[in-house]
Amino acid sequence: MDSAWTAFDVVTQTMLQKAFDDPKTVDLEKLSNAIVDQSLKDLSFCKDAGRMCYAVVQAEAQKAATSVFRRNLLTRLQQEFTAREQTRNRSVREWVCLVTFICSIFDYIKVNNAPLVALVDPVYDCLYRLAQPDALINEEEVDCLVVQLHRVGEQLEQTNSQRMNQLFYLLRDGFLLQEDLSSMTRLLLLEILEFRASGWTLTDTAHKRSKEYFMGERSGIPV
């Protein structure tokens, strides 16, 4: 996170710092918009943006007993989420950033130590979209999908296992039936299928097999 905020211009950096010290003096709506805007442009930033946001949320709650920042953030996020298909058509990169950002928020921002129930379905919706055939042929989207599942898959499953099952049916179908996938994509899908099957942890076998695929020592699709 220390490097993350250097992505901002000086004005925003100052605003951010002040938000930790004295939230009441800062235009929190402006700050939340700045963070969202940056997240939609910068893939490396949006991974950590959730943590930054949570820090501001907590600072505001403790020092000002309000939740203006969180509310603005969520409202803006909801707008972006609603317009996600247009975003994807315009720029796959931006779409991927959006998904990464939403998952990051879901990962970090909790309410009394529980995940945000309001975001569960939206996150699933995003992952479902990434599991569609037209998305699986883009390595950029597949990469996003598996990374997010690694980060928040377990939590998501706890809040709604039914939808996780359905998501994985889609992934399995894609892996087995879709012909135009790259080998890298197949590898990533296989890895995530096994990852979940072994309870969201990496087993040694999975690791080994991944390496073998990568090195070209294996070919064909194991069932």
Add this chain to the structure above:
Amino acid sequence: MSAHQKNRYENDYKPDENRNKGASRWSHCRKRGADGSLRKSHAIEEPGKCSQHSGRPESFTTPESEGPVSRVKNWGDEVEAEEMRSNVRNDMHRYRRRILEADFPQRERKISSGSSDSRDSRDSKESPAKGDIETDETTLIRRQKQINYGKNTLAYDRYIKEVPKHMRQPGVHPKTPNKFKKYSRRSWDQQIKLWRVKLHAWDPPAEEGSDLQQIEEIDLGEIMDFELDVECSADTESQCPTSSGKSLSLAEDSFTGTPKKMMKTEDAEMS
């Protein structure tokens, strides 16, 4: 979108009766369907399913909620509602523990000595009997909302800074109504009203800086004559000494009668 998802969306927009009563992905937040009838509660993990569980609806709507219930809820609202729900639940656990701790030493004594009079009988001012706490989440959330409105004022901030809890005198200093005690709706609303009126004594001074001092002195003098139940809210304006006078005599007349009625008349006078 997958076929399954399409179905779910279609469910939301089907123009038949079921839409109003059945589950949509957002319905777990709504207490009433579009036709006004109470929804049954849904398990949170399956928002897309039409599971009909009996029991209390989990959603958060006060009968006084503003505006129409839109089909797609605002995430900001939803998260705040979630937070309120879990805060209320935590409060309830803590309160229960506190009650049990208070009861426990008494019970021990009771059993061993066989005495039949115990402090925990109908003294509803102190800890309520174990079964008698308010547990309905909708009610608790509504009450908490009302409490929050009061605590969110400058007057309250000034009050808690000025008078630490251990210095508070019952009757003199406003006390937040206990949302876990059983009260009727009218009783509760009245308690809140009285509490908020009392808090006005700590409003930031407008012009006269000495307002606050004056108010507090009057308060003490009048309150001394009252029984604790009859809480006088005549202290808000120092420029209405006549109405305070009136309420004083009224109170003495209807001492054991209906203090609430008296308050109502007085409130009408004040507003």
